[in-house]
Amino acid sequence: MKINRGFIAGGTHLLLLTLLNKEDMYGYQIIGELANQTDNIFQFNEGTLYPVLHKLEKEGYLKSYKLKGENGRNRKYYQITKKGERQLVVEKEEWKVFFESMNRVVTYEFSWNW
Amino acid sequence: MNFHEIDKYLDNVLDHVKYIFDHNEIKEELKNHIMDKVEYLVIEGYDLSEAESIALKEMGDAKKIGKELNKQHNPIIGYIFSGSKVVIALLLIVNIFFLFQLAISPFFSSTIEKIDEKDIVYQVDINKEVVVDDLVIKFDELVLEKDNKLNLFFSQYTKSSLKQAVSITGFEIRDSEKNLYLDYFVSTIGGIISKSVLTIEDFPADKAFLTLHYEYYNRDFTIKVPLQEGEKDE
Numbered sequence: 001m002k003i004n005r006g007f008i009a010g011g012t013h014l015l016l017l018t019l020l021n022k023e024d025m026y027g028y029q030i031i032g033e034l035a036n037q038t039d040n041i042f043q044f045n046e047g048t049l050y051p052v053l054h055k056l057e058k059e060g061y062l063k064s065y066k067l068k069g070e071n072g073r074n075r076k077y078y079q080i081t082k083k084g085e086r087q088l089v090v091e092k093e094e095w096k097v098f099f100e101s102m103n104r105v106v107t108y109e110f111s112w113n114w
Numbered sequence: 115m116n117f118h119e120i121d122k123y124l125d126n127v128l129d130h131v132k133y134i135f136d137h138n139e140i141k142e143e144l145k146n147h148i149m150d151k152v153e154y155l156v157i158e159g160y161d162l163s164e165a166e167s168i169a170l171k172e173m174g175d176a177k178k179i180g181k182e183l184n185k186q187h188n189p190i191i192g193y194i195f196s197g198s199k200v201v202i203a204l205l206l207i208v209n210i211f212f213l214f215q216l217a218i219s220p221f222f223s224s225t226i227e228k229i230d231e232k233d234i235v236y237q238v239d240i241n242k243e244v245v246v247d248d249l250v251i252k253f254d255e256l257v258l259e260k261d262n263k264l265n266l267f268f269s270q271y272t273k274s275s276l277k278q279a280v281s282i283t284g285f286e287i288r289d290s291e292k293n294l295y296l297d298y299f300v301s302t303i304g305g306i307i308s309k310s311v312l313t314i315e316d317f318p319a320d321k322a323f324l325t326l327h328y329e330y331y332n333r334d335f336t337i338k339v340p341l342q343e344g345e346k347d348e
Contacts, residue, residue, distance in 0.1 A: 027143065028150040045174025047127070050143065051182035058186055072332065073146045
């Protein structure tokens with residue numbers, strides 16, 4: 001199964017904040033990490049990651065810094081801020097409520113069909 | 115290697131980002147992503163042009179990304195939230211004022227004032243050209259005056275259209291003993307090819323050579339100019 005979506009669609013804030021809460025990462029690394037953790041289930045338009053990162057940075061949930069990579073290219077690393085950490089808690093809670101409600105309905109539907 | 119397609123893609127993205135002061139930053143970030151991907155695909159066994167087109171395809175629609183980036187790089191919000199950008203904005207205003215002065219200047223197409231022959235201690239032809247992105251800088255000559263003013267004559271022009279007025283500053287200038295010269299001033303006369311002269315006051319006449327070094331992101335050049343009368347750089 002493949003789910004085709006862009007980063008611009010909702011729900012990605014939570015994914016990005018969660019990943020960056022573990023370690024600072026640059027864009028290409030984030031894509032790789034997402035691919036790994038989801039068994040490539042999402043097909044991303046990779047470029048759409050950047051407007052979202054820039055948005056989170058502008059809103060103060062992330063900050064960025066540059067480091068030179070091993071190939072001599074500058075990497076722009078993103079780091080979660082205190083504000084971002086608080087936002088992550090809120091979004092996680094929202095997701096949990098959403099997921100549980102969804103699950104109750106769907107599971108009920110399933111068991112009824114069974 | 116020719117990454118023409120990648121540059122074209124990046125230009126397409128940036129066409130939609132109105133706030134040009136973030137262009138370099140965005141371009142660098144996206145380009146590094148694409149290059150990382152291309153490298154990965156080449157290691158996976160694709161040839162370079164295949165890798166390039168796959169990488170670009172997986173980036174997604176340039177127009178859509180550009181439009182989304184544009185929303186995040188709004189000049190007004192940028193000015194308010196970023197101190198450094200306020201400084202840049204002020205510099206821009208100063209620049210516009212300066213360009214305006216140039217435009218109305220009667221010296222618009224004239225050249226920089228020549229130094230009188232009898233004031234010259236030595237004169238060295240450089241005749242070297244460097245290219246930084248679209249900007250071509252030609253270093254013409256160095257002239258030391260009797261009052262120890264060292265003048266570096268150079269001209270600049272862009273290869274692209276006049277989409278962005280670019281000019282280069284921030285050379286590091288050192289003499290043969292590696293002394294760094296920070297106090298210099300540059301005067302420029304506009305036109306499509308702008309002529310500039312960079313002047314260092316109190317330059318010792320006994321130095322053997324001068325190096326001009328420039329580094330910004332991954333662009334850099336170094337030019338070494340011998341400083342003896344009659345001696346020419348090859």
